[in-house]
Amino acid sequence: MLHIKLGYSFTQTPSKKPQLDNPLFDILSAIHSTGSVAQAAEHLGLSCRNVWGALKKWEGMLGSDLILWERGKRARLSGFGGFC
Numbered sequence: 001m002l003h004i005k006l007g008y009s010f011t012q013t014p015s016k017k018p019q020l021d022n023p024l025f026d027i028l029s030a031i032h033s034t035g036s037v038a039q040a041a042e043h044l045g046l047s048c049r050n051v052w053g054a055l056k057k058w059e060g061m062l063g064s065d066l067i068l069w070e071r072g073k074r075a076r077l078s079g080f081g082g083f084c
Contacts, residue, residue, distance in 0.1 A: 024058050026044060027040060027044065027051055027054055028066065028082075031077065032077050036075055037052060037055070037067075037075055062080070065078045065080065065081070066078055066081035
């Protein structure tokens with residue numbers, strides 16, 4: 001079972017970083033914008049193998065597919081992956 005841990009901080013100036021920061025969110029966002037795991041990996045400066053491994057790890061932990069795969073079509077986020 002996964003547990004969520006949230007924290008907060010006070011700052012003098014606003015931040016351009018996302019409020020919730022997790023590498024999975026970056027991967028899913030890059031796949032959504034590029035339509036490709038390989039292009040997402042390149043955009044993030046990661047290896048394709050690293051991105052694939054992270055996706056499979058998170059899918060196993062969350063118990064749901066994050067990406068929809070259709071031969072000859074762009075990679076798309078599943079309903080669950082788009083929710084993350």
